[in-house]
Amino acid sequence: MKYLLENQETERILFRKIKRSDYTDWLEFHKNPITSQYWISELKSPEVACKNWYTKQFHRYENNLGGMNALIEKQTGKLIGHCGLLVQTVDDITELEIGYSLLPEFWSKGFATEAAKKCRDFSFRNNFSDSLISIISLTNKPSEKVAIKNGMSIDKVTEYNKNNVNIFRIYTSEWNALNLP
Numbered sequence: 001m002k003y004l005l006e007n008q009e010t011e012r013i014l015f016r017k018i019k020r021s022d023y024t025d026w027l028e029f030h031k032n033p034i035t036s037q038y039w040i041s042e043l044k045s046p047e048v049a050c051k052n053w054y055t056k057q058f059h060r061y062e063n064n065l066g067g068m069n070a071l072i073e074k075q076t077g078k079l080i081g082h083c084g085l086l087v088q089t090v091d092d093i094t095e096l097e098i099g100y101s102l103l104p105e106f107w108s109k110g111f112a113t114e115a116a117k118k119c120r121d122f123s124f125r126n127n128f129s130d131s132l133i134s135i136i137s138l139t140n141k142p143s144e145k146v147a148i149k150n151g152m153s154i155d156k157v158t159e160y161n162k163n164n165v166n167i168f169r170i171y172t173s174e175w176n177a178l179n180l181p
Contacts, residue, residue, distance in 0.1 A: 003066035003085040003096070005122050010114045014072040018057055018082065022070055025079040026050055029103055060086065068099065071115055073106075080106040083115035085123055088135065090167060091158055096129040100146065107142065113149045120150055124175045134168040135160050144168070151178060 005015040030046035030053070044052070060067035068082035081102030088097045098119045100112045116134070123132055133155070134147045144166065152168035159165070 001061055001064060001067070002126070003064075003087070003123075003128065004061070005069050005084065005119060008069075008118060008122060009074070010118050012074055013080070013111065013115055013118075014074055015069040015083075015115075015118070016072065017061070018054065018068060018070045020054065022079055023050060023054060025103075026053070026082075029081075029101065032104055057082075066096065068101075071102070071111065073111075079103070080111055081115075083112070083119055085119055085128065085132075088133070090133070090135065090160055095131075095133050096123060097133050097135055098123075098150065099134070100143075112143075112146045116146055116150045120170065120175065124172050129172075131169050131171045136166050136168060138164045138166060151175060 004017060006017050008015040027046060027050045030049045057067050059065070065087040066085040068084040068086070070079055071081045071083055072078065073080045081100065083098070083100040086097045086099045088095050098116050100116055102112055120132055123129060132152075134143070134150070134152060136143045136147060138157070147168035150168075150170065151174055152170045155167045155169035157164070157166055
């Protein structure tokens with residue numbers, strides 16, 4: 001589980017492994033139709049979708065495929081979303097992705113950018129990969145803004161899980177040029 005940011009933090013966020021007890025809070029994400037407006041997937045009840053999401057994360061943990069971290073707002077102790085480093089296969093190439101999803105009440109407050117930058121820095125400081133990607137639906141402009149603020153740019157357009165997506169990418173050399181400590 002080398003890709004997890006367990007016990008890491010930013011100015012406003014604590015990172016930890018997800019727990020089964022997070023299910024009830026995260027179920028609200030799946031109940032809100034606005035959260036799936038950019039992604040085509042099989043229609044499932046919110047309960048089934050949430051259960052499947054957690055099953056996938058625990059599978060990632062058990063098989064060293066990265067995984068989402070629970071993001072806890074320091075000020076309130078609330079689960080605000082998830083962000084993490086995920087081993088993904090895109091166009092038959094295994095890559096390391098920065099993935100992020102937040103509960104809508106925490107959108108447009110800089111939390112996704114703050115968490116994504118922490119994942120980027122953690123990965124590059126630990127030499128996990130020469131580059132990182134984010135897989136973003138062509139219509140998801142808010143997530144594109146997060147990727148751009150994370151120093152990424154569009155590398156290619158492709159299809160991923162039946163969705164037309166932009167693959168945003170940043171290379172270690174670009175990160176080094178940002179003059180980060």
